[in-house]
Amino acid sequence: MAIFKIGRNDPCWCGCGKKYKACHQAFDDKLRLLKLQGKKVPSHKIIKTEAQIAGIRKAGEMNTKVLDYIEPFVKEGISTEELNRLVHEYTLSLGCIPAPLNYEGYPKSVCISINDVVCHGIPSADRILQSGDIVNVDCTTICDGYFGDASRMYCIGDVDPAWKKLVEDTKTALDLGVAAAKPWEHLGDVGYAINTFAKEQGYSVVREIGGHGVGVEFHEDPWVSHIGQKGKDMVLVPGMTFTIEPMINLGEPDVVQDEDDGWTITTEDGSPSAQWEYTLVMTEDGPEIISH
Numbered sequence: 201m202a203i204f205k206i207g208r209n210d211p212c213w214c215g216c217g218k219k220y221k222a223c224h225q226a227f228d229d230k231l232r233l234l235k236l237q238g239k240k241v242p243s244h245k246i247i248k249t250e251a252q253i254a255g256i257r258k259a260g261e262m263n264t265k266v267l268d269y270i271e272p273f274v275k276e277g278i279s280t281e282e283l284n285r286l287v288h289e290y291t292l293s294l295g296c297i298p299a300p301l302n303y304e305g306y307p308k309s310v311c312i313s314i315n316d317v318v319c320h321g322i323p324s325a326d327r328i329l330q331s332g333d334i335v336n337v338d339c340t341t342i343c344d345g346y347f348g349d350a351s352r353m354y355c356i357g358d359v360d361p362a363w364k365k366l367v368e369d370t371k372t373a374l375d376l377g378v379a380a381a382k383p384w385e386h387l388g389d390v391g392y393a394i395n396t397f398a399k400e401q402g403y404s405v406v407r408e409i410g411g412h413g414v415g416v417e418f419h420e421d422p423w424v425s426h427i428g429q430k431g432k433d434m435v436l437v438p439g440m441t442f443t444i445e446p447m448i449n450l451g452e453p454d455v456v457q458d459e460d461d462g463w464t465i466t467t468e469d470g471s472p473s474a475q476w477e478y479t480l481v482m483t484e485d486g487p488e489i490i491s492h
Contacts, residue, residue, distance in 0.1 A: 206225075207220065208221040212224050215251065216249070227438075230384075231437070234435055240433060240434045240435065241434065242421075242422070245421075246420070246421055246440060248415055248416070248439050248440070248441050249439075252346070252416060253415075253439070255343070255344055255415075256347070256348065256441050256479075256481065258346065259344070259346040260348035260479050260490035261348070261490070262291075262294050262341045262343045263339055263341035263343075263349065263350055263479070263491040264348070264350065265294060266294070266341055267337065267339050267352055267492075269286075269290045270283060270286055270290070273286055274329070274335060274354045276330060276331050276357050277328060278328065278329050279323075279327060279328050280314075280327045280329070281327075283310065283337070284312070284323035287339060288301070288309035288310075294341075297343075298310065298339070298340070298341065298342075299340035299342045299347055306320075306322075306463060308322055311336075311338040312335065312337055313336040313464075313473075313475070314327070314334070314336075315334060315472050315473075316466050316471060316472055316473060317465065318406055318409070318447050318455050318465040318466060319338065319409060319465050320464055320465050322464060330356065331357025331358050331359075332357060332359055332360065332363075333355075333356040333359070334353060334354070334359060334364075334472055334474060336351050336475050336476075337354065338477065339351065340414075340418060346415055346416065347418055348490065349414050349418075349477065349479050349491060350477050350478055351476060352476060353370065363450070363472050366450050366473075366474045367474045369397075369401050369403070369474075370398075372397065373397050373448060374445070374446055374477070377390045377394045377426070377444045378444060380393035380394075381444070381480065382436065383484055383485075383486060384437060385436055387422060387428060387432075388425070388430060388432035389428065390428055391410075391425040391426045391428025391433075392427075392428050392429060392430040394427075394444075394446045395427040398446070398448050404448070404449045404451065404452055404453035405446060405448055406426070406447035406453055406455055406473070407453055408455060409447060409465065410423050410445075411423075411424030411426070411477070412424060412443055413441065414442060414443055415479075422434045422442065424442055424443065424445075426445075426446040426447070436482050437482065438483050438484050440482045441480065442479070442480060443477055443479050443480070444477070445475055445477030447474070447475045448474055449467050449471050449472070449473045450471045450472050450473070451469045451470075452467070452471070454467070454469070479491040
């Protein structure tokens, strides 16, 4: 962790205008002590300022609006391309930008992942939602340069009871992960809670893909494992903004990436997968969900 030498009476590094001793000095002293104890602690770059958190919170609100807007359209008979168009146009109507579009070459404004597609499903005019499908809609919205990110699952028509339970249990796993995220505790506690519950239900958790820091950029540090170890990984401190987004499979945890489109991730054994995602900001009182 790089913490620059700042005088007690110098302006605080967070840009609030207060003197360092009246703002983040005690906070930084606590981080230094944790580091001396062998803990992995975040750098100042990972810790957001009050102004940044306000911007990220607004982006999260806009992202939630997009997900609320698209929800009634996610039903049998609609194409995933039509859902993409609706997300794109509504996002622009809010004065925002759909973050996925052209991100590292991704061709659409939203990710829509169906059945055995774990994540990064590309909308298509040829893919019509059918009864029995389970669908993840993953939106990320840029508002005034800040990012909000969340996803929701939907059951279309008559869904296999085991698949429906997978969707419901994955939401429970996410909520357990959020509950395990406590200020000044460890990021590994989050993944431990998720993985423990998932295994108890007979599921497996995707290992290679996790949550991430978010807010100033689309993807930032830290990486959030959903199979973490209790008491391990980075210390969660107030000011961190990140996603929790477990991907849980009815079958084995192994996944494969489509070689043709370079994006679509599916379960290797063809089993269904579910995912829910929140953006959170850590506060002294615990995590605040700012997009869901």
